[in-house]
Amino acid sequence: MATIDFNAEVEKRKDALMEDLFTLLRINSAEDKAHADAENPFGPGPRKALDAFLAIAQRDGYDTKNYDNYAGHFVYENGAANDAETLAIIGHLDVVPAGSGWDSDPFNPEIRNGNLYARGASDDKGPTMACYYGLKILKELDVKLSKKIRFIVGTNEETGWADMDYYFEHCELALPEFGFSPDAEFPIINGEKGNITEYLHFSGKNDGEVLLQSFTAGLAENMVPESATAVIVGAKGLTEQLDSFIEEYQDKGLRYDLVEDGATATITLYGKAAHGAMPEKGVNGATYLAHFLDRYNFNGGAAAFLRVASERLLEDHEGKKLGVAYVDDLMGNTSMNAGVWSFDASNGGTIALNFRFPQGNSPERMQTILQAIEGVEQVTLSAHVHTPHYVPMEDPLVSTLIHVYEKHTGLKGYETIIGGGTFGRLLKRGVAYGAMFEGEPDSMHQANEMKPVENLFKAAVIYAEAIYELAK
Structure with a gap:
């Protein structure tokens, strides 16, 4: 024709x-x-x-x-x-x-x-x-x-x-x-x-000087959480501390909402959403809120939840601080997005880590490494994995x-x-x-x-x- x-x-x-x-x-x-x-x-x-x-x-x-x-x-x-x-x-x-x-x-x-x-x-x-x-x-x-x-x-x-x-x-x-x-x-x-989500589980034990009542963030595992919200009891001087924190990370464009009711405070920290396959293009509100809260005297599972997030997840999009990073000559690096977060004082906490991994890396390798991190009680895998x-x-x-x-x-x-x-x-x-x-x-x-x-x-x-x- x-x-x-x-x-x-x-x-x-x-x-x-x-x-x-x-x-x-x-x-x-x-x-x-x-x-x-x-x-x-x-x-x-x-x-x-x-x-x-x-x-x-x-x-x-x-x-x-x-x-x-x-x-x-x-x-x-x-x-x-x-x-x-x-x-x-x-x-x-x-x-x-x-x-x-x-x-x-x-x-x-x-x-x-x-x-x-x-x-x-x-x-x-x-x-x-x-x-x-x-x-x-x-x-x-x-x-x-x-x-x-x-x-x-x-x-x-x-x-x-x-x-x-x-x-x-x-x-x-x-x-x-x-x-x-x-x-x-x-x-x-x-x-x-490849694509797999690995879930870090933490206990709900929560008897420190400051208590973490709840922590929530994320709409989907393949999205960088734009915001995160925590309800805490017993922290003092929050406005001053938050203002100082925002100033310290002013290049990230962070902002916050704070509502205080007696000793109970609700903090929402805002970053920037992005596709979970390119976490470096976003600003993960959850990791920054966890990093801010980690300065307070929490205990038990709440302390572990915040410490792992602050020390191992903040500003790391390849799992280097977790020890799971892996690079292949053809397919490149492993990427990681901490996409969905939950914690409550009764049931404990979970952080969903969505990994995009090249040939040579594997879900099982990463699971073994993650299970050895102090404070992590258990690591489970999503039902679906893409090789x-x-x-x-x-x-x-x-x-x-x-x-x-x-x-x-x-x-x-x-x-x-x-x-x-x-x-x-x-x-x-x-x-x-x-x-x-x-x-x-x-x-x-x-x-x-x-x-x-x-x-x-x-x-x-x-x-x-x-x-x-x-x-x-």
Whole structure:
């Protein structure tokens, strides 16, 4: 057929793409365990987002299938033989919690100065919809393909991947061997570190001069906690001490709230949120609050909880102070995010450490080292672990995607290995491909998450041609 002008085809569909994307962005699809049930396995929001996406696909003529509100898919096979290979595209419709600090309603998308602001604009509703429109162009142009396309969307990528566990267990179709996830950055992510959360457990013994009633922080294990709140009894001179502490760390932009009621004080310390795969880009409010409190005379499990945080976690994003750091020549270093914290005087405390680890390191190695730390009673592991994943540059999938990227950007492609985990790793030859461009601000998992609108359209152009080249 004649050469397709993918730029012109996206131009014709800009308004429609944005309209469909806004439909998804208006849905708060963060996991809601409190309202999860058999019909809403991750809460009503993720289920609504799945329903909305599948309704869009049905409108466009696809035969969709919903796998019990965990995940859904449709298959497009215009001309492909029955035994043809299948190219998988896997996105996700869930988001991390909005958190605080937004300049606009995170679920009422706004375009300001050419940027689309909304939770999910960049991770991952925007890229998923850009990719969907890339395939939509091929469908509407009736382009004949030699491979089938299976477009899969999940609803639990941010907090456990139980959606994909369920999908692959219940899907009647064979698992595709190759494909990509539009859930990272260009030019390509062809390597991903392993991912495991290790939980440090502390006792609740709490009989010092100052008592720690509670300590809470973190919305998700893969987010740097923006803030942390502690309730303590018996501390004096808090305002003076906090002001001095803020001054000492003025380069971190910390601030605090303090409410005192007799001998009881509630302190909230604010830092800066960031994606847990890049903890160095945030300011972990929990580690700084623990460091501040460690100056007081706590005892027992409360003292251990604060001491480990202050001495071993503060300003260390690789686990060096814990002794678990490990570097591989190909995949780089181990990264660590202290993502979710809890302590109460009755039940003790837990700190969830989310590790992104290269080949050569292992969850078991780190667990053994962590168990030996003074004050840590026990270390348990999350049920799900992702092992390191790598697809070499010479693989035709990778080389094709790199070529399309270079054609439309004029930039040289290169391989990238990340600490973040994407659905690309679910496939034997799976990668992540876009939609964040070089030089684009990374606002994923942060307040005021945004995506430059023109970059969304540019990504749709790249996705359209990439799908065409892989499946023509």
